[in-house]
Amino acid sequence: MRRFHLSGREIPIWLRCGALAAAVLLVVLLTIRVVEREAGVSVQIARSPAFLDPARISSFEEKLVCGALYESLVEYDPVKNRCKGVLAASWKEDAGGTIYTFILRKGVRFHNGKPLTARDVKYSWERVMNPRLSSYGYLLQNVEGADEVISGKRRTAAGLVVVDDRTVRVFLKEPDLTFPAVVSSPVLAVVNRELAEKWGDRYGEQGTPVSGTGPFYLARWNDGEILLSKNRRHKTAAASLNSLAFVTTGSTQEARRFFASGRVDILTGVPSRFAGELAGDKAVLVKKPVLSFYFLGFNMGQEPFGRKVDLRRGIDRAIDKERLTALLLGESGRPLERLLPPELGGGENSPRREGSGRQEALRFLAEAGHPYGFNLPLLSFAFNDTPGHELLGRLIQEELDKVGVEVDLKKRPWKEYLRELRQGEHSFFRLGWEADYPEAGNILACNFAGWERKRNNLTEYGNGRFDSLIKEARKERHLSRRREIYRQAEELILADLPVIPLFQKVAVFVVRKGITGFQVDPLGRIDFGSLGRAGELQRRSASTP
Structure with a gap:
């Protein structure tokens, strides 16, 4: 056998070749890491979700993350009054509008590889009706x-019928x-x-697997990062990002550091x-009015407000909504004089003339028999203990004191507060409403319809x-x-005034330049399936034959 011997001259050449190969490998590995980073986007959120389960969405952060994981049958455009199929390939209703048939798209699979069937749709909607699991059963109460099911007497709804693997039929009462x-x-x-049944009430908790059909699947959920x-x-796989990270921090200073260092690309939870x-050479500021509203509510079945619309109007006119909005939210809110915003076909708000609010407040108080608050018992304003509500209470105190109305503040833990409101224990209180879907009937019916009393209609308002x-x-x-019909309904509410509209939320985002396809829907959700990076798009274009 012939042997090879390395001479003194050959050794350096060999070492050089090895060093060169190692250097090439290092460059390749670094390039792969850069490409991976560029093909992903990270999003800052203020709070970590409690669940990643659509039936239990209770925060903006949960709605945001679930929007990347799960999909509904359709999307609704409130401006065009048009639905677009997502999981549904088509649907039709009967002439009377009480029977709907949805045909599912072919070939859709969950993240775990299981095929989407009509049984999954029926099961998912019945989970929403389950009072032990979800508080959103009212959305399907017409089924x-x-x-x-909502009362806990049955587990399945007769009006949700699986026709075949791709067809679900819904029978409505009205x-x-x-x-x-x-x-x-x-x-x-x-x-x-199959997966939700396996995990039962724990489905969606940190440490449990979840499976939707959305553009992204859950790879890891650690404390502080998803x-x-x-x-x-x-x-959307051909155009979407390779990864999406949600980084939790409620600290504005930490969010600033994360953004400056490149750890996050989009800020969603900062003032x-x-x-x-932060907006400037490296970032774009995006502001989007969303369907999230803040009201002051009156109990229409209790004194002193129940039978005195002029007293309610006096309280309304005494509050400077523009000032309150500016102090509490800045550019993250816009004051409301009406219930329905332009996004839902409502009219534009007409700003109040300076000084007219206080003069009108005093006039209405006098007509109610309480000039400058005379003979009016001490009012108690109730609110839950979420940060920010106490400041609102103190501002309400200050505004009403200018017209002689004294107000005491009553802060309550959230669960007790909600229970007490449903039992009618507070006469003057704060209310909030985030739209379940972008249609005017959602905000009007849920908050003021007679059939919603003791559930979402917390003012006990009733008007046939x-x-x-x-x-x-x-x-x-x-x-x-x-x-036009909704406007007529809105005018009734504005005349009877069971609530005082205060402001609408404006979602504020800081988006790093180079992020493409950034869109926000009326519910405040980011369309993650359309997101990309400018550099990644260029690489794809260059590599496309």
């Missing part, structure tokens, strides 16, 4: 048999041509029945003033004409006519 908009709610997104990876089966400071208008709107196919 035949839903009342028995006509509702807005039902496809209801179906678009993130809460009614579809989960994999990592999602691209769902390569999804229709508007702070966000404005209002209820009739809501049902009439649900039967109207033409958007312009339906909006």
Whole structure:
């Protein structure tokens, strides 16, 4: 056998070749890491989700993350009054608007590889009706048999029928041509029945697997960070990012450091003033009015407000909504004089003339028999203990003191507060409402319809004409006519004034330049399936033959 011997000259050449190979390998590895980073986006959120389960969404952060993991049957565009199929390939309703048939898209699979079937849809919606699991059963209360499930008497609804693997039929108790908009709610997104049944009430908790059909799947959930990876089966897979990370910090200073260092690319949970400071050469400030509202409520069944509309009007006129909005939210809010914002076909707010509010407040108080608060008992303003509400209470105190009305503040833990409101224990209180889907009937019916008393109608407001208008709107196919009916219903509320509209939330985002396809829907959700990076798009274009 011939042997090779390394001479003194050959050894350096060999070492050089090895060093060169190692250097090339290092460059390749670094390049791979750079590409991976560039093909992903990280998003700052203020709080970590409690659940990643659409049936239990209770925060903006949960809605945001679940929007990347799960999908509903349809999407609804409130401007065009048009639904677009997502998991549904098509759907139709009968002439009376009480029977809907949804045909699912072919070939859709969950993240765990299981095929999407009509049984998953039925199961997911019945989970939402389950009072032990979800508080959103009211969305489906018009489905035949839903009342028995919501009350805990049955586990399945007779009005949800699986026709075959790709067809689910829904039978409604009353006509509702807005039902496809209801179906678009993130809460009614579809989960994999097999996996959700296996984990029961624990499904969606940190440490348990979840499975939707969205553009990303859950890869890892650690304290402080959630990592999602691209769902390569999804229709957006060719254009979407490889990964999506959610980094939790409620500290504005830490968020600033994360953004400056490149750890996060999008800020979602920072004050508007702070966000404005970051916008510039490296970032874009995006502001989007969303369907999230703040009211002051009166108990219509209690003294002193129940039978005195002039007293309620006096309280309304005494509050400077523009000042309150500016102090509490800055650019993250806009004051409301009406219930329905322009995004839902409502009219534009007309600003109040300077000084007219206080003069009108004193006039209405006098007409109610309480000039400058005379002979009016000490009012108690109730609110839950979430940060920010106490400051609102003190500002309300200050505003009403200017017209002689004294107010005491009552801060309550959230669960007790909600229970007490449903039992009618508070006469003057703060209310908030985040739309379940972007249609005017959601905010009007849920908050003021007679059939929602003791559930979402916490003012105990009742008006038969209002209820009739809501049902009439649900039967109207033409958007312009339906909006006119909603305006009539809104005028009744503004005349009776069971609530004082205060402000609407404006979602504020800081987006690093180079992030492409950034879009926010009326519910405040980011379209993660459309996100990308400019450099990644260029590489793909260059590599496409």
